Amino acid sequence: MHFKQINKTTWRCIADGPVDPFTGKRKQIARRGKSKGEAKERVEKAIEEIKKSHSFDSKVKFNKFSDQWLNLYRLKGNKETTVEYRAYCITVINKYIAQLKMTEITTLNLQRVLNDLFEKGTAYHTLRGIHNAAKMIFNYAKEVGVIGVNPVEAVFVPKKKLTLEETNGEDVSKLYLETDELKVFLNTVDAHRNIMNRTLIYTIAFTGMRPGEAIA
Incomplete structure (x- = not known):
């Protein structure tokens, strides 16, 4: 927070607001008060109101949340081919956890997804892409307050041990x-x-x- 005294009876307080779930950016929130404490209190109240307006339903499911993330990812100016690839990765993940609440999804859930795909012969670079997409989605969920910890952080990508002939x-x-x-x-x-x-x-x-x- 930053404070500035405007005059003898007015203080201005400025602080970073929460991440906007649609733009992915933060806005500075400024409020005035007759004292430093009053200005701070007004800023904190404004931030709390913004958080409530930006918050997702605690029961939001992965398929709904990932769709919103993908729209945001597109709005950030990423190449359409990259957006399409992320969409493909989400489609694959949805086959496993589409109807699970974001707050219910664990590291074990996600590791099982990659393990099953690996057992089915999915290429390593495809597994990497799915892992990266999931990591970005859950990072965003953490930023906007849907979850407290990103469960993908502890997930690893299975890798086939190559024989010397294959190498x-x-x-x-x-x-x-x-x-x-x-x-x-x-x-x-x-x-x-x-x-x-x-x-x-x-x-x-x-x-x-x-x-x-x-x-x-």
């Missing part, structure tokens, strides 16, 4: 030398004149070090 896109057998192949290779190395290079290659061959580690 490199090739047969693992092609990445390593068999014993007889290693012997032929090291015989060729022994003929190399530079002892430092020979030492380096032997170190890599018998310790499994990466080339960069061995050079260091």
Whole structure:
């Protein structure tokens, strides 16, 4: 809060108001009083009245709240393709928790959503997008006072553990030398004149070090 004395009998108090649920912005609230305390009291009363007018029904369900959030997201000037992608993510989440009240939705609820999608083979980048959309929606719900804690904060995106073949896109057998192949290779190395290079290659061959580690 900021106070300013206008004259001997008048004080002005200014404070940030609550987040407007339709614009996502805050407005400064100013009131005057015959004293510092009176000006402050009037500002606080005005803020409380604004909060009541902006507040959502405590029984608001996820599908209704997410629709309002999406409209706000569009009004902020985001690209239409991005808005459409957020809408798609909301559609997916709605299949699980559309009729749940915002105040009832827990971290466990949301984690189950991602886990089930993961088990059904949903791509990792799609899971990330759904997670991000949910996080933004519940962050907004927290900002406007619908919930006290964002349940998405503790939710993680499941990730498949890739095999070496999947990581490199090739047969693992092609990445390593068999014993007889290693012997032929090291015989060729022994003929190399530079002892430092020979030492380096032997170190890599018998310790499994990466080339960069061995050079260091």
